Amino acid sequence: MTNSALTGTPPANQNDLYIVKGIYDTFGIPGDPSEGFAFTPTLLPNRSHTNQGPGIIVGMAMAITVIVTETGGGLYARYTHKASRLGWDDALIVVAVAAAISWLILVIGMVTRGLGQHIYNITYDNLFWFFNLGTIDATLFFVIVGIH
Numbered sequence: 001m002t003n004s005a006l007t008g009t010p011p012a013n014q015n016d017l018y019i020v021k022g023i024y025d026t027f028g029i030p031g032d033p034s035e036g037f038a039f040t041p042t043l044l045p046n047r048s049h050t051n052q053g054p055g056i057i058v059g060m061a062m063a064i065t066v067i068v069t070e071t072g073g074g075l076y077a078r079y080t081h082k083a084s085r086l087g088w089d090d091a092l093i094v095v096a097v098a099a100a101i102s103w104l105i106l107v108i109g110m111v112t113r114g115l116g117q118h119i120y121n122i123t124y125d126n127l128f129w130f131f132n133l134g135t136i137d138a139t140l141f142f143v144i145v146g147i148h
Contacts, residue, residue, distance in 0.1 A: 010036045016124035023127065037127070053116030060104045060111075067104075071097045096147040103144060106137040 011017040011034065020033040071093065078084050107115075110133045114126030 010034065011124060019124040019128045023131070026131075037124075051117050051121075053111045053114075056111050056116045057108055060108050064101055064104050067097055067100055092147060096144060099140060099144045099147065103137060103140045106133055106140065109133055110137070 011020055017033055020037050023029065023037055024031060024033050075086070075090060075094075078090065079086055110130055113129035113133065114122060115130055117126070
């Protein structure tokens with residue numbers, strides 16, 4: 001087990017301190033940021049602390065492949081079929097697919113920055129990237145839902 005940002009470990013450097021201060025300011029948490037962010041989850045005995053990141057990346061890559069294959073095949077069939085033609089709805093589906101793929105790529109970005117690790121292995125830098133990419137990702141998700 002490493003010193004996790006979520007177990008109250010004090011910030012290791014000035015950048016970590018700014019990250020904790022940002023978390024405190026964002027969520028209105030009172031306290032001294034120099035003491036660290038004390039989320040303090042309970043340590044469960046006999047639990048694996050394995051990194052689930054590679055599995056998440058494989059899942060996102062598979063989802064991107066399915067989205068591109070299915071949408072590309074549907075658009076190709078519609079384009080080549082003599083009785084149908086491409087319309088504004090197809091253009092909107094292309095925008096939605098681009099947004100969905102962007103969303104999945106952001107998830108992969110979060111994984112490469114530490115998402116998928118066990119909670120006791122999360123650093124302040126991981127939290128910083130999770131909050132920033134996660135905010136963009138959540139916003140994009142609702143845009144995608146609105147388009148679909």
